Amino acid sequence: MSKSKTISSYLLVSPYLAHILVFVLFPVGFSLFLSFHEWNIISPMEYVGLSNYEKLLQDQYFLKSLRNTLVFLGIHIPLQISIALGLAVILNQEIGFRAFFRGAFFMPVVVSGVVVTILWQQLYGYEMGSINMLLMTLGLEKVGWLTDPSWAMPSIAIMATWKNVGLYIILFLVGLQSVPKSLYEASALEGATQWQQFWHITLPVINPTMIMVMILSTIGGFSLFIEPYVMTGGGPLNSTLSSVLYIYKQGFFYYHMGYAATLGLVLALIILLVVFIQRTVIENKQP
Amino acid sequence: MRKILFYLLLSLFAFAFLYPFLWMVSASLSEERSITNVTLWPVSLTLDHYIKLFQSIPISRSFLNSIFVATMVTFGVLVFSSMAGYALARHRFKGRNLLFYFLLFTMTLPFQLTLIPNYILMVQFGWTNSFAALIIPGLLNAFAILLFRQHFLSIPQDLIDAARIDGCNELRILFQVLWPVSVPTLITVGIITFMTTWNDVLWPIIVIREEKLMTMPQLVTLFAVGGRSMGQIGMKLASATLLALPIIIAYLIFQKHFIQSMAASGQKE
Numbered sequence: 001m002s003k004s005k006t007i008s009s010y011l012l013v014s015p016y017l018a019h020i021l022v023f024v025l026f027p028v029g030f031s032l033f034l035s036f037h038e039w040n041i042i043s044p045m046e047y048v049g050l051s052n053y054e055k056l057l058q059d060q061y062f063l064k065s066l067r068n069t070l071v072f073l074g075i076h077i078p079l080q081i082s083i084a085l086g087l088a089v090i091l092n093q094e095i096g097f098r099a100f101f102r103g104a105f106f107m108p109v110v111v112s113g114v115v116v117t118i119l120w121q122q123l124y125g126y127e128m129g130s131i132n133m134l135l136m137t138l139g140l141e142k143v144g145w146l147t148d149p150s151w152a153m154p155s156i157a158i159m160a161t162w163k164n165v166g167l168y169i170i171l172f173l174v175g176l177q178s179v180p181k182s183l184y185e186a187s188a189l190e191g192a193t194q195w196q197q198f199w200h201i202t203l204p205v206i207n208p209t210m211i212m213v214m215i216l217s218t219i220g221g222f223s224l225f226i227e228p229y230v231m232t233g234g235g236p237l238n239s240t241l242s243s244v245l246y247i248y249k250q251g252f253f254y255y256h257m258g259y260a261a262t263l264g265l266v267l268a269l270i271i272l273l274v275v276f277i278q279r280t281v282i283e284n285k286q287p
Numbered sequence: 288m289r290k291i292l293f294y295l296l297l298s299l300f301a302f303a304f305l306y307p308f309l310w311m312v313s314a315s316l317s318e319e320r321s322i323t324n325v326t327l328w329p330v331s332l333t334l335d336h337y338i339k340l341f342q343s344i345p346i347s348r349s350f351l352n353s354i355f356v357a358t359m360v361t362f363g364v365l366v367f368s369s370m371a372g373y374a375l376a377r378h379r380f381k382g383r384n385l386l387f388y389f390l391l392f393t394m395t396l397p398f399q400l401t402l403i404p405n406y407i408l409m410v411q412f413g414w415t416n417s418f419a420a421l422i423i424p425g426l427l428n429a430f431a432i433l434l435f436r437q438h439f440l441s442i443p444q445d446l447i448d449a450a451r452i453d454g455c456n457e458l459r460i461l462f463q464v465l466w467p468v469s470v471p472t473l474i475t476v477g478i479i480t481f482m483t484t485w486n487d488v489l490w491p492i493i494v495i496r497e498e499k500l501m502t503m504p505q506l507v508t509l510f511a512v513g514g515r516s517m518g519q520i521g522m523k524l525a526s527a528t529l530l531a532l533p534i535i536i537a538y539l540i541f542q543k544h545f546i547q548s549m550a551a552s553g554q555k556e
């Protein structure tokens with residue numbers, strides 16, 4: 001290995017090193033540092049020990065935002081997996097217009113969340129929204145999709161499923177295509193029903209996809225921001241206050257930089273922990 | 288019989304995914320008081336909402352801002368990430384493995400961790416209210432490096448050796464020998480980067496306060512949330528339609544690439 005080539009190696013990675021130093025390593029260290037301080041950016045920083053953490057443990061809004069995230073994930077993940085898997089299984093059959101269907105399901109994925117949110121805000125409207133109008137013509141009661149505290153978060157979860165499910169259909173399709181055809185043929189010879197085949201052959205093979213979909217949805221759930229920001233502002237009664245929206249409010253509304261950094265740090269640790277648990281639990285469940 | 292059920296189900300879902308977009312476009316072209324009557328086609332067709340929208344917010348300016356920012360970021364990501372990916376794949380140097388594991392580690396870090404400190408960095412650099420804040424932090428990303436590394440691992444060593452014998456330096460090898468045989472990876476990274484940058488809202492809202500520097504999603508968001516669109520459903524939907532249009536057009540043209548790229552990005556976990 002010539003010396004000039006070693007130098008060129010470092011030159012090639014130098015932009016990456018500089019970038020990661022400034023925008024990843026330093027911020028991680030600085031957020032830890034900030035969490036022990038109180039600071040509004042303008043006046044001098046003040047060391048406050050662990051008081052940010054003490055405040056966080058008793059912060060009703062932060063706990064509420066975590067509970068809201070749980071509500072979101074409790075609806076979003078099962079809905080997302082069942083719809084995506086169901087449609088992927090159908091699309092994996094010999095079916096005409098497959099490209100059209102795939103393309104249609106994928107459309108909301110590419111569009112900005114802002115568009116989806118503005119659009120659904122109208123669809124969810126109480127008096128004039130298309131969904132309630134449809135319910136009325138079917139002879140059903142109107143629902144306060146975004147105004148009823150017990151409905152607001154589920155409504156956002158349904159909308160998020162509509163937005164993302166196309167991506168997961170594609171991911172499941174990739175997974176389904178990796179199931180060897182010979183397995184189906186062999187089991188069919190032995191008299192396995194289609195349902196048995198699905199349960200014992202398909203599901204184990206696509207298990208990694210399942211984990212992936214679950215983890216991506218979980219991270220998405222903890223990252224909710226634009227949906228409550230545009231649709232509800234976190235209301236009604238803070239029922240849609242998401243953790244990121246709360247961090248945003250603490251940081252850029254009240255300028256509590258130390259506390260906002262603490263919230264971000266703790267939230268990041270919670271996300272890493274949840275993803276870790278999901279990984280180990282589901283992976284261990286495999287036969 | 289079962290096939291018919293399948294087609295019915297698929298059509299129902301296709302309708303559920305497409306209809307809201309059609310409704311949005313039609314409603315944005317209808318008179319305000321008729322919007323509630325819109326089912327599929329515009330009722331009392333008018334361009335009023337669009338005309339008023341262009342008069343009240345600098346939306347064409349924000350469109351150009353978004354194009355500029357997303358293009359610069361995409362270009363930067365392609366250049367810098369392929370450089371790092373090439374070194375990680377085909378060079379041997381001290382600390383290479385460490386760097387690679389570090390890369391994998393940083394990919395798992397949630398953005399919530401670095402949001403506040405990165406904002407403070409922007410303040411300290413004096414980059415708030417400038418394109419620098421929108422572009423420079425996005426110029427590299429770990430996932431793109433990983434994709435490039437994976438791809439470059441599959442390239443025959445002969446190709447690189449031949450170029451070295453011809454006296455090419457490493458940058459020329461990368462850009463003139465490897466890039467031409469890496470078009471699918473370049474497209475994948477390009478589409479994902481452009482799309483995520485184009486659609487990002489949280490970061491622009493944090494670092495940009497001046498209207499003339501705002502990106503399109505940011506401007507539309509603040510318009511929809513702020514008082515200016517109060518009761519003006521038609522204008523809100525018109526702004527959403529304009530925001531969706533460029534990406535939908537790109538999607539209709541490059542549909543296959545979009546789906547493949549996004550599927551590849553999902554595999555990262």
